Amino acid sequence: MSKTINRREFLKRGSALVAAGSLPLSLVEVAFGKAAGENFTFAYISDSHITHVKGSEFVRNWDRGLIRAVAEANLLDPRPDFIFYGGDIAQLGKAEEIDHGLEILGGLNGKVHYVMGEHDYYLDLGDYWKKQLGPDHYSFDHKGVHFVVLNSILTFDDWTNNKWPTAAERMHQMARLDNPQGSPFMVGDAQREWLKTDLEKVGKDTPVVVFSHSPIQKIHKGWNFWTDDAEQVQALLKPFDKVTVIYGHVHQIQYNQIGNISFHSAMATAWPWPYPSTYTQVQTWLPKLTVEMNRADPFFERDATGWQFINLHTGNVDMSYMLPDNSNRVVAFDTRAGKPVDTKYQAVANRIPPQTHY
Ligand SMILES: [Fe+2]
């Protein structure tokens, strides 16, 4: 079905949806397809961290976040052309967790594309995920836009294969947030070779959208908000006029501009992660364009898991975040500045000091 809408109409529909509650999904409008009248939308859901307790029991809160995202995605009108899932279906990589997550996601109407998260990978090195979902890196073209999906959560072979006595121990180590025993994520040589070949056939004026799980930029190494070969991947994307990288993993709002590439994170359906400066022991590494929001209320299970509306109008991203119990925020591409800015809070004088902790 193809129904065209203008941006004002789309935002109006977006706010009508938000009025219905906090929606843990994102809706994306792509308004720069090469052919006229081929604007389209897609929805984005990420980081469900389905957690197996025992038998048929799973952590209820995480189940509810994903169930709600699926239900809301199915109510979108006009229908999105496809849905993207940003990784970390599972918490500890178990087949039960992946199956349970996919059963819930199976309720989505429409084609779903997936990217691998580290929580899906480090138990069996992605075997079960790939058995269920297919290759971990691929590309596709849709209405004049080239989409690339990368597995960005690989790491050094020695860490993966030789350091841990069991697969479960390896998974536990990589699942920890602040872990000196961890290892930086990377896309790796093989996928970068593949990407180079894949992009050779794409015109430089074709908009390119890259989906990864970790940011293809370096934000904070201690928490693996980091991709070790980010610069090498960015170099392959540099010849293109408009590139957008959309990633999950960080469970919070981040935006940044590096040359021709704009970076935007997606919200999670599970818990929010803290900002580095809310922990006094770590240096703030957030991209300098990102304005921190206040910490979520731990007693409100959906707080800071909101959703965002993403408008890729003319190839530049405007992002509207709808945050229950936090002020809604709009990050819009400023054509004069050549980068995205927070329309309300970017000016230092307008910012609300972040809470340090509860
Ligand atoms: Fe995650």
Ligand SMILES: [Fe+2]
């Ligand atoms: Fe992750």
